[in-house]
Amino acid sequence: MTAPNYQKHLLIVEDDKGQREFILEAPAYSLGRSKRCDIRVESLFVSNRHATLIRLPNQDGSYSYQIIDGDGKGKYSTNGLSINGEKIRARILKHNDKIVFGSNVQVTYLYMQRQDTSSAPLPEPSLDETLIDPAMVEKTVEEQSPAKSQPTPGQI
Numbered sequence: 001m002t003a004p005n006y007q008k009h010l011l012i013v014e015d016d017k018g019q020r021e022f023i024l025e026a027p028a029y030s031l032g033r034s035k036r037c038d039i040r041v042e043s044l045f046v047s048n049r050h051a052t053l054i055r056l057p058n059q060d061g062s063y064s065y066q067i068i069d070g071d072g073k074g075k076y077s078t079n080g081l082s083i084n085g086e087k088i089r090a091r092i093l094k095h096n097d098k099i100v101f102g103s104n105v106q107v108t109y110l111y112m113q114r115q116d117t118s119s120a121p122l123p124e125p126s127l128d129e130t131l132i133d134p135a136m137v138e139k140t141v142e143e144q145s146p147a148k149s150q151p152t153p154g155q156i
Helices: 134-144
Strands: 005-015 018-024 026-034 051-057 063-069 082-083 086-088 090-091 097-102 107-116
Touching: 063 082, 063 107
Parallel strands: none
Antiparallel strands: 005 018, 005 107, 026 051, 051 063, 063 090, 082 086, 082 097, 097 107
């Protein structure tokens, strides 16, 4: 059995309003200039409903997000979408994809994942290991070395 994965999907929107971050957790998002959009993108170059994000399950239990130009029902945006310099209508997003909506509007998709190892069993301690107190080692060394005979006061 594999350890569970923790994943985080993040959009960084850079538009006329500045830079904002959105954590993606819902099954779908609408992106655009309209006040009804889940993620508002502030620019005159952005359509009211410019793009749609849809969460897709993966076989390993994780999930990905697909971006679709327009409302996801066949009505495309005016300026379209460009991801990493390539014009697209739909694509499953990959970490660090740069999505351009129009002039001065860019969205960066980030995907972070880590595997939970807290449930992994700890290694068994070896039965061959012996712990020794350092004071015992010094005493043992002294006991093993031949004692120097000290002259007694009457022997000199």
